[in-house]
Amino acid sequence: MKKGGLQGYVIRRLLYAILIAWGVATCTFILLRVGPISPADKYLANMSARTADPSQVVAAVEARYGLDKPLYVQYFDWLSNLARGDWGWSFSTSMPVMELIQKHWIYSFQLILLSMLFSAILGILIGIYSAVKPYTKTDYLATFFSFIGISVPNFWLGIMLILVFSVQLGWFKTYYDTGLTLFSLANLKALVLPVITLGTGAMAGYTRYVRSAMLENLRKEFVRTARAKGLPERVVIGKHVFRNAILPIITIIMFDLSGVVFGGAYLTEIIFGIPGLGRISFNAVFASDYPVVITITLIGALIVLLTNLATDIVYTRLDPRIRYD
Numbered sequence: 001m002k003k004g005g006l007q008g009y010v011i012r013r014l015l016y017a018i019l020i021a022w023g024v025a026t027c028t029f030i031l032l033r034v035g036p037i038s039p040a041d042k043y044l045a046n047m048s049a050r051t052a053d054p055s056q057v058v059a060a061v062e063a064r065y066g067l068d069k070p071l072y073v074q075y076f077d078w079l080s081n082l083a084r085g086d087w088g089w090s091f092s093t094s095m096p097v098m099e100l101i102q103k104h105w106i107y108s109f110q111l112i113l114l115s116m117l118f119s120a121i122l123g124i125l126i127g128i129y130s131a132v133k134p135y136t137k138t139d140y141l142a143t144f145f146s147f148i149g150i151s152v153p154n155f156w157l158g159i160m161l162i163l164v165f166s167v168q169l170g171w172f173k174t175y176y177d178t179g180l181t182l183f184s185l186a187n188l189k190a191l192v193l194p195v196i197t198l199g200t201g202a203m204a205g206y207t208r209y210v211r212s213a214m215l216e217n218l219r220k221e222f223v224r225t226a227r228a229k230g231l232p233e234r235v236v237i238g239k240h241v242f243r244n245a246i247l248p249i250i251t252i253i254m255f256d257l258s259g260v261v262f263g264g265a266y267l268t269e270i271i272f273g274i275p276g277l278g279r280i281s282f283n284a285v286f287a288s289d290y291p292v293v294i295t296i297t298l299i300g301a302l303i304v305l306l307t308n309l310a311t312d313i314v315y316t317r318l319d320p321r322i323r324y325d
Contacts, residue, residue, distance in 0.1 A: 010309065017305035024301040025294055029078060032290050033071055065091060078294075088291035092284065097291045100280060101299070108276030111194055112257070112265050119199035119206060120253055126203075127210025132237060134215065142207060149204025154264050158197035158271040165193060174272055194272045198264050202256045209252050213245035220244075247315065254311040 062068040066077060081088060087097040130139045165171045172193050173186075217223065218241055226236045266278030273279075277296055284292035 013309045021301045025298045028297045091289045092287040097295045114195045115199040119203035123203040123206025127207040130211040131214030146204040146207045149200045161193045198268045217241045217244045
């Protein structure tokens with residue numbers, strides 16, 4: 001593929017990504033503003049009936065955060081602040097939104113990274129073995145557990161793992177200590193159950209996809225030719241069959257990374273009490289913390305768009321027949 005063609009494609013996709021992310025953030029902004037819940041409700045819920053007039057509290061809170069202005073004025077104020085790199089202040093924590101994100105994103109990243117490694121490595125290895133040894137007891141066993149892994153909701157699996165391995169057996173703690181270093185042994189042990197919870201469904205899916213793609217390529221003519229040339233079976237499987245089967249697998253892995261895993265990590269963090277973006281977004285939704293919700297939504301949209309772009313670029317490196325010019 002020509003270098004200029006790839007650069008032009010990347011630039012176009014980045015421009016599209018900016019437009020789409022702006023549209024997502026705008027829709028989120030409008031939906032939050034027209035909702036029935038106001039940030040002032042948090043103050044009213046914690047306020048004694050005798051301390052102040054509720055209407056005065058609502059007016060003071062709305063004036064403090066600029067919510068008393070017309071919707072279009074709020075929108076252009078938010079947009080101009082965003083263009084200057086000002087993401088606003090969190091209503092519930094009274095700290096800059098980006099400072100809040102920087103404080104918590106690393107915990108989500110750690111969980112997602114370990115879950116993807118767990119699911120991708122095991123799923124690919126089991127899928128390859130099932131394809132090389134089809135219709136054996138091991139293959140049937142892998143297929144059976146794959147269907148179970150795909151069918152079981154991760155929130156139910158997480159709760160069951162806590163009940164069995166934390167409450168009953170006491171093997172793993174469910175408390176993540178933010179005072180320790182990120183990859184400390186104690187915190188890695190605390191992440192075992194969350195990683196299994198988040199990665200099991202993806203691992204089961206990868207096993208099925210890899211097995212199907214490998215079996216499809218094993219039947220093709222180039223495999224018989226490679227074997228006829230006397231190439232070792234490990235070379236036939238690893239260099240020829242797997243390389244041709246990996247393209248659709250990359251699509252699935254990238255899709256899970258940008259959507260399924262990123263979204264599932266939020267729920268997993270809430271279940272296991274991990275102080276990542278899932279926890280603060282959950283709290284922000286119930287506190288009507290508009291700046292935090294909009295920022296996390298915008299970050300999620302950008303991750304999905306950039307991951308899709310990265311997938312297309314990886315395609316061109318693995319398969320030179322694919323051209324984007």
